[in-house]
Amino acid sequence: MRxxxxxxxxxxxxxxxxxxxxxxxxxxxxFVYKEMAGVYxxxxxxxxxxxxxxxxxxxEMNDLGASELLMTSLQPKDTWEMTxxxxxxxxxxxxxxxxxxxxxxxxxxxxxxxxxxLISKFVHSYRDLPGGVYQFQTKLRxxxxxxxGLLRGREFLMKDMYHFSRSQxxxxxxxxxxxxxxLNVYAKLGLGENTFLTFASGGxxxxxxxxxxxxxxxxxxxxxxxxxxxxAINQEVYTDEVIAQLGLKKExxxxxxxxxxxxIFNFGxxxxxxxxxxxxxxxxxxxxxxxxxxxxGVSRLMGVMAELFNDNRGLVxxxxxxxxxxxxxxxxxxxxxxxxxxxxxxxxERGVAVIYDDRDVRAGEKFADADLMGIPxxxxxxxxxxxxxxxxKDRIENTPKHMNAQALVKLVA
RNA sequence: CGGGGAUUGGCGCAGUUGGCUAGCGCGCCGCGUUUGGGACGCGGAGGUCGGAGGUUCGAGUCCUCUAUCCCCGACCA
Numbered sequence: 155m156r157x158x159x160x161x162x163x164x165x166x167x168x169x170x171x172x173x174x175x176x177x178x179x180x181x182x183x184x185f186v187y188k189e190m191a192g193v194y195x196x197x198x199x200x201x202x203x204x205x206x207x208x209x210x211x212x213x214e215m216n217d218l219g220a221s222e223l224l225m226t227s228l229q230p231k232d233t234w235e236m237t238x239x240x241x242x243x244x245x246x247x248x249x250x251x252x253x254x255x256x257x258x259x260x261x262x263x264x265x266x267x268x269x270x271x272l273i274s275k276f277v278h279s280y281r282d283l284p285g286g287v288y289q290f291q292t293k294l295r296x297x298x299x300x301x302x303g304l305l306r307g308r309e310f311l312m313k314d315m316y317h318f319s320r321s322q323x324x325x326x327x328x329x330x331x332x333x334x335x336x337l338n339v340y341a342k343l344g345l346g347e348n349t350f351l352t353f354a355s356g357g358x359x360x361x362x363x364x365x366x367x368x369x370x371x372x373x374x375x376x377x378x379x380x381x382x383x384x385x386a387i388n389q390e391v392y393t394d395e396v397i398a399q400l401g402l403k404k405e406x407x408x409x410x411x412x413x414x415x416x417x418i419f420n421f422g423x424x425x426x427x428x429x430x431x432x433x434x435x436x437x438x439x440x441x442x443x444x445x446x447x448x449x450x451g452v453s454r455l456m457g458v459m460a461e462l463f464n465d466n467r468g469l470v471x472x473x474x475x476x477x478x479x480x481x482x483x484x485x486x487x488x489x490x491x492x493x494x495x496x497x498x499x500x501x502x503e504r505g506v507a508v509i510y511d512d513r514d515v516r517a518g519e520k521f522a523d524a525d526l527m528g529i530p531x532x533x534x535x536x537x538x539x540x541x542x543x544x545x546x547k548d549r550i551e552n553t554p555k556h557m558n559a560q561a562l563v564k565l566v567a
Numbered sequence: 568c569g570g571g572g573a574u575u576g577g578c579g580c581a582g583u584u585g586g587c588u589a590g591c592g593c594g595c596c597g598c599g600u601u602u603g604g605g606a607c608g609c610g611g612a613g614g615u616c617g618g619a620g621g622u623u624c625g626a627g628u629c630c631u632c633u634a635u636c637c638c639c640g641a642c643c644a
Contacts, residue, residue: 163594164605165578165579165593165594166578166579166593166594166605167578167579167580167592167593167594168578168579169578169579170573170574170578170579170580170636170637171573171574171635171636171637172636172637173637173638174637188636190635190636191635191636191637239644245644246642246643247642247643263644264644266644295643297642297643298568298641298642298643299568299640299641299642301637301638306643355644356644357644359644363644374643390643417644419644421644447644449644483603485602485603486603515602515605516601516602516603516604516605516606517602517603517604517605518602518603518604518605518606519604519605519606520603520604520605521603521604521605522604522605523605525604526605534603536603545603
């Protein structure tokens with residue numbers, strides 16, 4: 155993209171109405187725009203980050219054999235009454251409205267019920283199972299208090315996967331594979347070192363659910379972490395019994411703040427029974443479908459990464475997540491501009507995302523923006539570029555290298 | 568939902584015990600000089616002070632109500 159054609163800009167001033175680092179940085183760098191408390195729009199650069207995160211997740215979900223689909227935001231009341239979750243007393247985050255004819259509807263804050271009903275129309279036999287589906291969807295939750303920028307919004311992007319099995323054993327086997335897939339996701343996002351499998355409340359269905367918690371100074375959860383074993387216990391279930399049950403020792407546990415970047419649930423056959431979603435087994439007996447569900451807060455992940463990956467000059471995105479690989483600047487006369495144009499064309503043809511800063515502003519401003527946006531490689535084309543090569547500098551290093559276009563493409567592509 | 572703080576040009580802020588045509592920085596527009604880390608000079612445009620009501624000769628400033636934002640707490644399949 156050419157910055158001269160962009161409608162959006164970075165700002166020198168930090169937003170006065172944000173406290174959270176992720177919101178400050180992302181707004182300042184022009185990645186997101188605050189529509190209202192807990193509701194953020196994703197501007198072109200922010201959307202690219204979101205899409206890159208989605209692509210990492212998508213690849214892992216596909217490897218699990220799940221298929222992507224897209225559910226609806228508008229939800230019928232009947233669906234949720236089947237499991238007793240329509241009531242505002244039970245679920246306090248509902249946004250609800252009415253159709254013109256008076257029919258009550260809700261805005262989806264989760265999709266287990268909807269998915270169960272949907273697959274019940276397609277799954278009738280043991281031959282149809284097991285199988286999983288997932289989606290990336292905007293969830294709407296009427297939080298009493300949203301906070302911390304992208305970390306807790308009323309409208310946010312979530313990946314939710316649902317898996318349907320014939321038995322508890324089949325469910326458990328998939329559950330373990332999914333756990334590993336989740337760890338792969340965080341590793342690919344550069345969060346592997348900071349993200350831990352965490353035992354949390356299992357609600358009415360099981361003793362525990364599993365969360366994935368990224369250690370973060372301003373995270374909103376407190377967990378007790380055994381770093382050596384890479385396991386943690388959420389404060390909500392932190393008792394002596396649980397510590398013993400999990401084979402951990404109190405003295406090995408460190409109390410840290412963290413942000414929940416994933417949560418997976420083992421529903422067993424409970425939902426299938428509640429909603430009468432059944433299949434016929436080999437003997438022709440009707441049995442409830444076993445359900446497990448797997449969530450990742452995609453937009454929250456973007457916030458967590460902004461919290462974690464920054465320095466005093468701005469954001470520092472991991473290369474596979476950055477909105478562009480290269481920030482290209484021409485400094486000099488026509489020769490420099492031509493060299494920059496050439497490189498821009500070469501990189502673009504090779505499918506490398508480039509931010510070409512062709513604005514009529516001074517070099518210092520371009521350097522500052524390259525840093526603020528956190529683009530992994532800054533490339534400068536000067537008057538000697540065609541002869542001596544382009545100057546390329548890693549965002550996290552101080553001294554640039556020089557190389558010709560061919561070598562440069564090889565490095566960044 | 569309880570408590571605290573905030574709201575003044577596009578953005579970030581100042582504005583004294585109520586007192587004249589409401590300021591500053593950034594940004595924006597024009598001209599010129601500059602051009603490897605957010606340049607500089609000169610000249611401009613732009614706000615009725617979140618909203619409503621009240622007190623007063625006079626309200627950005629005091630009072631009441633209200634909206635919104637931030638933080639702490641509660642809540643968080």
